[in-house]
Amino acid sequence: MSTAAAPGDPVLRMEAVRKSFGTSLVLRDVDLEVAPHTVTALIGASGSGKSTLLRCANLLEEVDDGAIWLDGEEITDPRADADAVRRRIGVVFQAYNLFPHLTVLQNITLAPQRVHGLSRAEAEAQARELLERLGLGAKAGEYPDRLSGGQQQRTAIVR
Template identity: 60%
Template sequence: MTGTTAPGRALLEVSGVRKSFGDHLVLDGIDLTVDSHRCVVLVGASGSGKSTLLRAINLLEEIDDGVVLLEGEDVTDPRQDADAVRARMGMVFQAFNLFPHMRVLDNVTLASRLVHRVPRAQAEERAMAMLERVGLATKARAFPDELSGGQQQRVAIARSLVNSPRLMLLDEVTSALDPELVGEVLDLLGELKAEGMTMLVATHEMAFARHVADEVCFLHEGRVHERGTPAQVLGDPVERRTREFLGRLG
């Protein structure tokens, strides 16, 4: 799960990334790096650009300017095979995005079988290992609506892990969950971090940011206004905008 990256080279480098939707500038020259085996957490108000940034890194949004390097390779080059790039990253969304008519095992193996042409038996063996990893091997034959929200999100995480991604992108993965289910998903992310998974996480869960993140980046109006350790950014912020944001959280 951990992989390797050349010494001195960040796993992910985002440089000068800009993105507008019509006249609305959403990303205004984002610079960001994520080193291997590190967890970087993005915090900020809704509309600050967190989700758009993750989608741009995963090539779900075409950027207007800038560059995204994954292991030193420009993945925003239009000549890139987007599916091949995404195979090196796992992305988990706010909504679980599971197919309701398909059993859990089929949801987890779908991309492996159809996109990556992995034989069914091999795909299912790997999927069962991932479901075991997230504590849901006994639910392999269940349908999504037979699971709790927390279980469905853990299935979505297993689906993203099944192809051994180099980087995990997680976009507010607890926002659709009932409060009592949030902990089980955040505990899983903490375990993945401890095992060496490289993660870029957008979240409103400040406790998770404090205890799991190696670095916290505060986004405001499409810019990184402050970055540093969780203790510094969340406990003793330098920028006024950061202090205002944290103050609104109570």
């Protein structure tokens, strides 16, 4: 619901925001208030849901439950104008340069095979060992757009 924001009210407020991807619960009832003219840092392990929270605030992801208010206006209301919200929130995305049409494993094994002449089996064995060391063993078959920013960054480091 839209209510006029008073000076000093939070510019961004989240209440009990919940978001899952499949069976993985990424945001569990997150409450957050950001006062005007303040800086807030989200700190947490890679893959813990920081970017997902920001994507929810920008309506790039739909929350499963809970609500978000921007300047007193509930933007998770289905009637909210997503384009108008995005005009008011700027997002600097994490950068990566992975091939989007290749899986993590294919991204990593491409150059060793093409450039260094390794067999596919050799390249994959080496890649899987490195992926395990960086906590990405379960993501070998995923496409980059299904990884967190840090997971993409580490994939690029492995490559």
